[in-house]
Structure formats: structure tokens, C-alpha cells
Amino acid sequence: MVTCPSCVRTQPLALVCAGCGAPIGASVDLFAALNLPRRLTIDPEALERAYHNLSRRIHPDRFGSASVRIRDASLRATALLTRAYRTLRDPAARGRYWLELHGHKLGDDNQRVPANLAALVFETQERLAELRDERTPGNLAAARARREEVARALDAAGLELAENFARWDADGVATADGEHAARFAELKAVLSKIAYLTTLHRDIDRELETARAA
Amino acid sequence: MAYSDKVIDHYNNPRNVGSFDKGDADVGTGIVGAPECGDVMKLQLRINPESRVIEDARFKTFGCGSAIASSSYVTELVKGKHIEEAMTIKNTVIVQELNLPPVKIHCSVLAEDAIKAAIGDWKKQHEDARPSAEPRKAQEG
Known part of the structure; x- marks a missing residue:
């Protein structure tokens, strides 16, 4: 559980607050960061939309005069969102992330080249x-x-x-x-x-x- | 990232680069790769069928300096060794000799795996070629 630094609502880990929409920046998986279902087939347009909508809401420029905790939350959330976007938009990177998410490594038992x-x-x-x-x-x-x-x-x-x-x-x-x-x-x-x-x-x-x- | 002097030396003056004739029955070929970075390494060993000693080695590696140095070094390391001894070579020997940093340890693992793959390929050919203990007959014509 995590507490929103803006509205102090307690909730499950999330990138943004379910109540006020302010950044929380808790560590969540990359699908959750973009508010996408955990599915490997991703519509590129839906991904772009999710990224741009969230990006606008949590951007550090919006919180320049906010408290240190809120500014920190904005920075953490933005970094995670950017990583999620860059990873999931590239199918090969998305596939490698899927392996990582399930405890597999690409190089394990996999050195013979066809x-x-x-x-x-x-x-x-x-x-x-x-x-x-x-x-x-x-x-x-x-x-x-x-x-x-x-x-x-x-x-x-x-x-x-x-x-x-x-x-x-x-x-x-x-x-x-x-x-x-x-x-x-x-x-x-x-x-x-x-x-x-x-x-x-x-x-x-x-x-x-x-x-x-x- | 700084490469050690030994890596740079092997990279600039790689030993035993090239290929043996594919048709040579005494040659075992191992082709391995590191899928994380896309490097590919080919190691060929010429093995004496009677003594089972590695008499010569060649490599071709397309990858970073550490991958090239690791394969160049193992061609020197395996020469004169019995195949069973060569099978026991561990990547840590390569790491120590070349002073590889942690991010390049996978290059040494690749070289170790290439030795095993090449010997495995040679054994497979020889076991297929000689299913029984009878001496091989000439296969001319």
C-alpha cells in the first residue's frame, strides 16, 4: 500500500493516485505504469495515447512549486513512465521484458546459434x-x-x-x-x-x- | 570502458584467425552466440583421432573486443590438450588471463561454450563414422 503525497489517500501501489490523479511514483511493473493490461499484443496508438496522457499529468514542470515529496513523486513517476514507454513500444524489448518479468534470462541455456x-x-x-x-x-x-x-x-x-x-x-x-x-x-x-x-x-x-x- | 592490455593485444593481433576446410574429418566446429548482444563466435579444432589431442585451432568471431580476445586466447589455450582436459576449461581462466570486467564475463562463457560445442561436434562425427570398434575401411571411390 502507498499514500498519495497530494491527497493522502492510502491505496495499492500505483504510478498516479486513483483519487486525485497526482503522481505517486510507486514501483509498479511497466504494463501497470502505462495503465495497460498485462498483454503482449499492444496497439501502438493506445500505447502512445496512454503515454502522452499520463506524461502530461505527472510532468515535473507542473509541480515546480509543490512540496519536496510531491516533486520527488513526479520525478520518480516520470522516469518509470518513460522506461515503460520505451520498453513496451519496441516488440523485441517488450518480449525481453516479458522474460524478465517471469524470472527468465535470454542468455540462460541459449548459446547455440541455429x-x-x-x-x-x-x-x-x-x-x-x-x-x-x-x-x-x-x-x-x-x-x-x-x-x-x-x-x-x-x-x-x-x-x-x-x-x-x-x-x-x-x-x-x-x-x-x-x-x-x-x-x-x-x-x-x-x-x-x-x-x-x-x-x-x-x-x-x-x-x-x-x-x-x- | 577500459580494456586490459591483454584484451587489446589479442584484439589487435588475434591468434589463429580463420577456418579449416569444412570437409576435414578431423575438424570439430562449434558455433555459439550471445543473444543479449548479438555476438557470434565460431571455433574449429583439429583433433588427432588416435591420441584425441587438439593439434590446431582456428576462430572467427564477430563481436566486441572482449569476445574476440576470449576466442583468440582459447585457440592458444587448447592446443596440445587432450579433448577431455579441454572439456574441463572454465571461463574463469579466461576472465583471469584477460582481466575481463564483470559486464564482459559473458564473453568468456561464450568461449568456454565454443570449446565444448566444437569437441561435441567432433565426437558426434566420429561416433557416427565409427559405430563399432572395427578399424575403419578405406572409403575411396
Whole structure:
């Protein structure tokens, strides 16, 4: 329980007071911070609306002349709200937060890279090394083609992630333990794939940027 | 973040970079990754089938300086070791040698896992290739 520093109403932990709407800034999970249900499928527009509405209500500028306790509450609430918004608006970050929320870590028992993904990484990095050695139009075209391929793979992984999210939302915590474990493993696998592909995409971009600058 | 001199040395002068021929039956390949940061590491070991000693090693790592240094260091560390001895190498040895900070310990875990994966791959090939104790017949033609 927590007491609102503005209207002194006692209530369950919350970002803002249920009575007067002033900031409390208690530590709540990131879904609760945005007043969203604990669901992985999030409508981006609803997320934006929730963020902007809450942000306006608790912004430190509004409490410049308030008491120290209220100003502190405003700062804490704003920091948490910002973290919630940045985490939940990015599906991969949202998925990683879901793991964290349930006591899982992305890296635990998860260091084998699937063969086809490893092949893509190594072949692409070899093309980039060739481009570094020789900036020929052919090598540039090969690197650009790889970027397209990696971007397509990232799109496909994004769809896989959305499907995993939908399965959690469909039956959530009511699932049997065995099925839960499989779904967490699947979530880790797709989040890992996205991480490797994102790093690869960034490396290609950097190399193409260097080639352009030269 | 400051890298130790040894990390910088391995990063600037990586030992045993490259690949062995995929078709070489004495080579075991381990490919591992750190999903938190997207680093990928490939370690290849050439293992003598009679003595089961690691005769040579190669690596390719795409990642941060600590990941490259960790894999470069293990290629030196495993050479001349029996595979069962190499299986017991702990990441803490790598952490100490390279003076890795806490945020980079996962790079050493990755290198330890790469050794195990490469030896596991070699064992799998050799157990598949030699299901019985009979000497291998020539498979020419």
C-alpha cells in the first residue's frame, strides 16, 4: 500500500493516485505504469495515447512549486513512465521484458546459434570483409543484397514474435507448465534470432556507410 | 570502458584467425552466440583421432573486443590438450588471463561454450563414422 503525497489517500501501489490523479511514483511493473493490461499484443496508438496522457499529468514542470515529496513523486513517476514507454513500444524489448518479468534470462541455456542463421552471419561478414578490402561496384552490390536479405529475415522474425505474443494473450497463465516452458523457449529463440539479425544489419549499415564516405 | 592490455593485444593481433576446410574429418566446429548482444563466435579444432589431442585451432568471431580476445586466447589455450582436459576449461581462466570486467564475463562463457560445442561436434562425427570398434575401411571411390 502507498499514500498519495497530494491527497493522502492510502491505496495499492500505483504510478498516479486513483483519487486525485497526482503522481505517486510507486514501483509498479511497466504494463501497470502505462495503465495497460498485462498483454503482449499492444496497439501502438493506445500505447502512445496512454503515454502522452499520463506524461502530461505527472510532468515535473507542473509541480515546480509543490512540496519536496510531491516533486520527488513526479520525478520518480516520470522516469518509470518513460522506461515503460520505451520498453513496451519496441516488440523485441517488450518480449525481453516479458522474460524478465517471469524470472527468465535470454542468455540462460541459449548459446547455440541455429545453423542456417550462423551461415547467414558468417557469409554476410565475409562479403563485408571483401568490401573492406576492395570497394568494387560488385562488392557493394553484394553487400546491399545481403542487407535486403537480412531485412527480410528480420521482418519474418517480427511476424514470428507477434504470433508468439498472440499465443500468450490467448490463454496466458492458464496454460500447463510444460506448454509454458515450450513457449518461453520459443520466445527466447525468436528474440535471439532478432538480436543476431539486428547486429548483422547494423554491421552491414556501418560498412556501407564507410564505403560511401570513402 | 577500459580494456586490459591483454584484451587489446589479442584484439589487435588475434591468434589463429580463420577456418579449416569444412570437409576435414578431423575438424570439430562449434558455433555459439550471445543473444543479449548479438555476438557470434565460431571455433574449429583439429583433433588427432588416435591420441584425441587438439593439434590446431582456428576462430572467427564477430563481436566486441572482449569476445574476440576470449576466442583468440582459447585457440592458444587448447592446443596440445587432450579433448577431455579441454572439456574441463572454465571461463574463469579466461576472465583471469584477460582481466575481463564483470559486464564482459559473458564473453568468456561464450568461449568456454565454443570449446565444448566444437569437441561435441567432433565426437558426434566420429561416433557416427565409427559405430563399432572395427578399424575403419578405406572409403575411396
